[in-house]
Amino acid sequence: MHPSIGGRALIGQAIPRRALRADLLDFTGDPGLGTPSPGAARHRPDHWLLIDEHGRIAGVQPGAQAPGPDWLCEDHRGGLLTPGLIDTHVHSVQLDVIASYGAELLDWLERYTFPAEARHADAAHARAQAEAFADGLLAHGTTAAVVFPSVHAASVDALFGAAQRLGMRLITGKVLMDRHAPDDLRDDVAEAQAQCESLIARWHGTERLAFAVTPRFAATSTPEQLTMAGALLERHSGVYMQTHVAENRAEVAWIAKLFPEARSYLDVYQRAGLLNERAVLAHGIWLDDADRALLADSGAQIAHSPSSNLFLGSGLFDWQAMADARVHVSLASDVGGGTSLSMLRTMADAYRVQALRGVRLSAFKALYTATLGAARALRLDHEIGSLDVGRVADVTVWDWASGAVARGRDALARDLHERLFAWMMLADERNLVTTLVAGRTQYKRRSDDSGAPSTGRPKAAAPPWGADAAGVLGADRGDT
Ligand SMILES: [Zn+2]
16 A cells, blocks of 8 residues: 555665656745745746656656656645755654653753653664654655764664665764763763764765764763764764754853853864864854854854744744854754654744744745755755755655635635745644655555554554653753
């Protein structure tokens, strides 16, 4: 019933040539913040998207011009087809603690996150969770992601393995934490280095997978570990770096105490050699102009995580200042601080955050940021982010509207931006019809009305831990 069962083969193997009919929408440039400029949006209503036997986009033609008999045709007429969405910061090991009540960042890590991550020492648990996470991304229309697993090498292997079976573009790496974390989540410099070297050798550059050097944040790595992380980047060109920066004011104050010699939180990473054009830094709320200039000079990007920032009460991201400083900004769910894997809900939350700052985020800018913008920031726009001929066919098809209220609003939209904005604010994963990864269907909404999504794979086993396993660990922040 579901092609993904047979679709676990490597992406290099030939697939039937396919054609999808829908309203095609992608971007050829950055629409900019503020007033929507339709020039950068490429809207081709009622067209066929052609996908070749290698899973790449082969062309586009009008809906009335049907492809020949050697194309497998899927008619989604009236639906919206976009490039697959890109989530540049999400924690695969935090699905269990999504929507946990009543904490700010540091307390939230200690009470909820660390206990959940500790369970990933068990390889079987790590594998089951990684499969569920990858399926979850696809069921929300996300086809590429930059992901934090846990400190355990098994969690990294599990995640790369799950992404490889699905043919996904995924960037991840072992979390580095050698201080200020519970005993069962702490590594040390030598062990962490050896594990990273071995994971890089095993996975980096394999099919669509890339390794990221992943210090959790400056507080949980010693200066020696941060230096080791910088040396890894120096030694392995093409490897990414991901971390958190300036999410919350208490965190920023703590970093200033831990690194009195640094000019700023971001400067800690700069001194360790961690900032470059493949660096992805989550949040970046409490930064100043000098930090933004440093980000722009280094080519690093900020993964803006509005849902998480609202949920944890971390602050309102200054997107305008980032744009003025020409810093790359991408969008991220940051589950489990964020409350949904949906990049559509993330875009809607980004609009709300900017509205509170007096800035209007257009639907063009939001969707651009979650597709071509993220691909450019990750230096992957030759592969993903648009419907250009030759790009890998990571695509999603959506209902423009679902339910009477949204359909009524959609019918009244006077132009493309109005329609897309209503979609961005009112739609969610329930509007998702299908997700293709490298030309293969990896998610398809069930046609029955049960509402349950189908991934074509067996459900993960019930979690092996008991509810009382949570909360027994405490973070050691003795020197705060
Ligand atoms: Zn995060």
